[in-house]
Amino acid sequence: MERDDSDERGGLSLAEEGGEIRAVVTGALGLRELPELQEQLARLEAPRAVTFDLSDAQRIDTGIAWALLRARDRLAEAGARTEITGAQGAVAQILDTVREGLPKPQEEPAPERGLRAALVRLGETVAGGAQSFLGFLGLLGLFVARLLGAVVRPREFRLTALLHHCQAVGLQAVPIVALMAFLIGVVLAFQGAAQLRQFGAEVFVVDLIAISILRELGILLTAIIVAGRTASAFTAAIGSMKMREEIDAMRTLGIDPGHALIVPRVLALVLMLPILGLIANLAGIFGGALMSWIELGISPAMFMTRLAEGTDVTHAVVGLVKAPVFAVLIGVIGCRAGLGVGNTAESLGRMTSSAVVAAIFAVILADALFSIFFQQIGV
Amino acid sequence: MAETVIEVRGLRNQFGTHVVHDGLDLDVYRGEILGVVGGSGTGKSVLLRSITGLITPAAGSVRMLGTEMRGASEAELDALAERIGVMFQDGALFSSLTVCENVMVPLSNVEGLDARTREALARLKISLSGLPWNAGDKFPSELSGGMRKRAGLARALALDPEIVFLDEPTAGLDPIGAAAFDELIRGLSRALGLTVFLVTHDLDTLYATCDRIAVLAEKRVLVTGTLDDMLEVDHPWVREYFLGPRARAARDAIAAGHGRE
Numbered sequence: 325m326e327r328d329d330s331d332e333r334g335g336l337s338l339a340e341e342g343g344e345i346r347a348v349v350t351g352a353l354g355l356r357e358l359p360e361l362q363e364q365l366a367r368l369e370a371p372r373a374v375t376f377d378l379s380d381a382q383r384i385d386t387g388i389a390w391a392l393l394r395a396r397d398r399l400a401e402a403g404a405r406t407e408i409t410g411a412q413g414a415v416a417q418i419l420d421t422v423r424e425g426l427p428k429p430q431e432e433p434a435p436e437r438g439l440r441a442a443l444v445r446l447g448e449t450v451a452g453g454a455q456s457f458l459g460f461l462g463l464l465g466l467f468v469a470r471l472l473g474a475v476v477r478p479r480e481f482r483l484t485a486l487l488h489h490c491q492a493v494g495l496q497a498v499p500i501v502a503l504m505a506f507l508i509g510v511v512l513a514f515q516g517a518a519q520l521r522q523f524g525a526e527v528f529v530v531d532l533i534a535i536s537i538l539r540e541l542g543i544l545l546t547a548i549i550v551a552g553r554t555a556s557a558f559t560a561a562i563g564s565m566k567m568r569e570e571i572d573a574m575r576t577l578g579i580d581p582g583h584a585l586i587v588p589r590v591l592a593l594v595l596m597l598p599i600l601g602l603i604a605n606l607a608g609i610f611g612g613a614l615m616s617w618i619e620l621g622i623s624p625a626m627f628m629t630r631l632a633e634g635t636d637v638t639h640a641v642v643g644l645v646k647a648p649v650f651a652v653l654i655g656v657i658g659c660r661a662g663l664g665v666g667n668t669a670e671s672l673g674r675m676t677s678s679a680v681v682a683a684i685f686a687v688i689l690a691d692a693l694f695s696i697f698f699q700q701i702g703v
Numbered sequence: 704m705a706e707t708v709i710e711v712r713g714l715r716n717q718f719g720t721h722v723v724h725d726g727l728d729l730d731v732y733r734g735e736i737l738g739v740v741g742g743s744g745t746g747k748s749v750l751l752r753s754i755t756g757l758i759t760p761a762a763g764s765v766r767m768l769g770t771e772m773r774g775a776s777e778a779e780l781d782a783l784a785e786r787i788g789v790m791f792q793d794g795a796l797f798s799s800l801t802v803c804e805n806v807m808v809p810l811s812n813v814e815g816l817d818a819r820t821r822e823a824l825a826r827l828k829i830s831l832s833g834l835p836w837n838a839g840d841k842f843p844s845e846l847s848g849g850m851r852k853r854a855g856l857a858r859a860l861a862l863d864p865e866i867v868f869l870d871e872p873t874a875g876l877d878p879i880g881a882a883a884f885d886e887l888i889r890g891l892s893r894a895l896g897l898t899v900f901l902v903t904h905d906l907d908t909l910y911a912t913c914d915r916i917a918v919l920a921e922k923r924v925l926v927t928g929t930l931d932d933m934l935e936v937d938h939p940w941v942r943e944y945f946l947g948p949r950a951r952a953a954r955d956a957i958a959a960g961h962g963r964e
Contacts, residue, residue, distance in 0.1 A: 355862060359815030385863035386895065390827050414896050421894035427830035430837050668844040670798055 334381065336364050344373045349392070352383040358391060365395040371404050378419075379410030389422040456660075463660045464652070467590050470582040480580075485588035493554045493589075494596030498603060500553075501546050505604035508541055509533060509611025517619050526620045530630040533612035538639040542608050543601040544691050547650040550597060551683035555658035558589055559679040562662025563672045571663075581663075590655030597651035598644050605640065642703055646694050653686045705732040708866055708898050709754060714763035716749050723749050725922040727763070731866075736892055736899040738909045741919030742940060747902045750919065751868055754900070755789055756780065768865065785812070788864035792871045794855030796843040802829060802854045803839035809861040825861065832857040833887050849880040853887070860891070866898045873905045885911040906953040918944075 334351025345368060353361065368374055376392055378384075384392075396406045411419050436444075474481040516529040562585055565571050571581050609631070616622040622630075661679035665672050709731035716724040723746035731737050741747050753760045756772055765772040770783050796805045806825035810816060816824075829839050832853040843851055852872060859867055872888060873881035889912045892899050903909060909916060910930065917927045920940050926933070933945045944950065 355810075355813050355816070358813075358820070359817075362820065386827060386831070386860075387824050387863065390824065394823075417894050417896075421831070421891075422827065425827065425831040427826040427836050430835070666844070668798055670844070 334383075336361050338364065338368075344375060346375050346377060348377045348380065349384070349388075350380040350382075353381065353388045354383075354385050355387050358387045361388065362391055365391060368395060368399060369402075371402065373405040374399055374407075376406070376408040377410050378408065378415055379412065381411070381415050384415050384418055386418060386422050389419050390426075393419070393423055393426065459664070460656060460660055463586070463663070464656050466582045467586055467652075467656060470580070470587045471591065474583070474587060480583055482584065482588050485584070486592055489588050489592035490596055492557070493550065493592050494599060497550060497553060497596075497600060501549055501600050501604050502607040504545060504549060505537070505542055505606075505608035506611035508545060509537060509608035509613075510615045512536060512541075512608075513612040513615030514619060517616070521620075527622065527630060529612075529616055529620060530622065530627055531634045533616070534609060534631055534635040535639055537608040537612070538605055538635070538643045540643065540691070542605040543643045543647055543650070544687070546601050546604045547597065547647070547654065547687045547691075548684055550593070550600065550651075551654045551687055552680055554593060555654050555661075555679045555683035556676050558655065558658030559661040559665070559676045560672065562659055563665030563675055566663060566665045567667055567669075567672060586656075586659050589659060590652060593651040593655040594648050597654075598647040601644050601647045605643065638703055642698055646691065649690055649694075650687050653690060654683045657683045657686060705734060707731070708733050708768055709900070710764075710766040711750075711754065712764050712766075714750075714753065714765065715761045716746065716753055716758070717761050722922060724753075724760075727919075727923045729917055729924050729927070731898060731900060732915075733865075733898055734892075734896055735914040736889065736901060736912050738913035738916045739900070739902045739919060740904070740909065740916060740944065745919040746922075747919055748870055751789075751870055751900065751902050755787065755868055756783075785809075785862050786864055787866045787868065788859030788862065789868045790852070790855040790859040790870065790872065792874060793848070794843065794851040794858075796851060796854055796858065798843050801840055801842055802834070802846070802857070805843070805854065806839075806858045806861050809858065813862070825857075828857040828860050829854070831860065831891065833883070849876050849884065852876070852884065856887070856891075860895075863895070864897070866900060867892075869899060869901045869903075871903060871905075872901065873903065873908050878907075881905065881907065882911070888912050906950050907956070910953045910957045 334349065334353040334357060337348050337350070339346045339348065347365075347368070374396075376396065392408065396408060399406045408419070512533050513529055516532040517526060520526050520529055520532070562571075565585075571585075574581055574584060613622075613624055613627045616627055617624060658679050661675040661682070665675045707730050709729070711727060711729040714724050714727040714729075715722070727750070729750075739747050739750065749758065752758045754765055754767065754772075756765075759773075767783060768786055770779055772780075775783070796802070797808070800808070803822065803825050806828050807821045810821045810824060826836070826839055830836070834850060834853050834857065838846065838850060838854070843854065846854065856867075856869075856872075859869075869888065873884050876884060885908050888899060888901070891897060892912075899912075901908070901913065913930070915927060915929060916933055918925045918933070918936075918938075918941055920938065925938060926936050926941065928936075930945075933941060936942070936945075
């Protein structure tokens with residue numbers, strides 16, 4: 325196995341001897357020489373007999389051995405008489421190792437195609453969707469059951485964890501939520517003014533801002549931001565605990581993951597999202613008032629009067645009453661996705677992004693259902 | 704005496720104020736299987752990583768296959784990388800690629816190889832590592848720990864390296880799987896003429912595979928030699944390690960195995 329730099333660069337030379345081909349391998353051959361060797365070997369054709377002479381080969385690697393053995397097998401199958409001779413020492417050992425180690429292909433049944441397979445896939449997708457919906461309902465039930473359990477046995481309730489999560493999902497989200505709502509207020513005032521000015525009805529911009537923000541935009545956009553921010557955080561935190569078997573460890577230690585992980589997180593969201601929604605409402609109206617003052621000359625005092633006269637408090641109630649529902653949806657979807665993480669880093673990433681998508685979708689769907697509901701009862 | 708393929712002189716590694724190695728010397732000869740042992744925290748993996756160039760030592764020199772690692776050009780390091788293979792502890796396979804694609808990754812740097820040859824060579828390496836054909840089409844997450852290690856070995860062998868570095872090859876394997884892996888390492892090393900640098904905790908692996916052993920202690924290579932040499936060394940850690948109850952059990956097992964043969 326000595327290899328020094330004096331090894332001559334090896335090669336394959338073909339010579340004809342009495343109707344037979346003699347393929348002589350010389351020198352040291354490695355992966356770099358393999359493409360050329362393959363080309364030369366491909367030119368050998370049955371039915372002429374071929375003798376591979378390796379007595380001058382100093383060193384070959386497994387790739388070269390594989391190419392020689394394959395060429396021999398190909399010629400032998402085509403009916404030619406072939407022989408490998410002269411291999412010595414390490415060269416012979418590698419040839420033997422490769423010959424014994426040649427992989428044996430196993431044909432796997434090809435995946436089915438056609439209408440039947442498409443139907444099977446469709447069915448599996450529908451069943452998978454229904455199953456994840458059932459999983460969501462299951463976790464929702466677990467959350468409610470553990471919450472009621474904590475009411476009966478307050479000792480099991482984890483106040484510290486709840487406060488920690490309140491800070492993470494509530495307090496730390498205030499700046500982004502307030503800024504977002506402020507900008508929405510500004511945009512609404514600006515666009516509303518441009519349209520309403522045509523009719524000389526600038527003053528109604530107050531109603532436009534107040535009603536749209538209080539009823540819909542304030543809480544909906546807050547929920548969407550929280551869905552992106554918090555659902556992903558829940559999934560990542562619970563998912564990485566799942567990956568490292570911490571959740572299994574909890575179970576064996578008699579700690580209920582529902583109590584320890586799910587109730588504090590979801591309850592924190594339920595408590596914090598209405599507050600965030602309220603902050604968003606205030607920031608949005610503030611932004612709208614500021615823009616009305618600058619753009620339309622509606623003074624803050626006049627804005628307040630108009631707001632108190634024209635906007636019923638039910639609008640704010642209708643908006644905020646949705647918040648706890650959104651919170652439960654976001655929290656449970658985030659936790660559920662975290663528990664669905666497998667044991668690979670890839671599945672953590674996949675579940676995190678699917679949690680965000682599902683949470684945002686669920687929030688918008690719930691908002692649409694609320695709209696229909698309030699329309700029907702005439703609020 | 705066989706040619707020296709790795710020559711470490713005066714190696715010093717430190718992280719902050721914590722000195723891991725100080726004045727460490729080590730030689731590895733062509734064709735041998737060298738086992739590196741040492742207590743936890745003696746810097747076995749750090750030694751492996753500084754020899755392979757994954758970390759730059761604070762002082763000292765590492766010569767591998769005639770190339771001085773410090774001050775080597777990019778081209779020299781690239782050429783060297785093709786002549787060594789590293790198997791990390793849990794295989795370190797790329798999780799988004801199948802096993803076969805993982806083994807094909809190093810082959811894609813070789814000019815002139817077509818895709819079919821690359822795949823065939825990858826399949827050959829997978830088979831030489833003792834994995835069944837259909838393992839090549841699986842993703843690393845679908846394999847057991849032992850199969851992942853074999854796949855990691857297949858990738859390390861992809862370019863027919865001269866030196867293979869193995870980091871804890873049998874850690875986390877059941878005794879049967881570990882014994883099979885020991886045999887695989889020894890068999891491949893002999894058949895392909897590999898030099899193997901093996902970091903391990905596993906006494907059975909030491910007894911079953913290694914030609915020579917290097918003991919890391921007191922921030923340097925305390926002693927190198929064959930297993931029999933180790934029994935003579937008068938150092939508390941070495942005595943405890945090689946003469947402890949587990950070592951005796953491993954030695955007896957090997958002796959019994961030889962007795963049967």
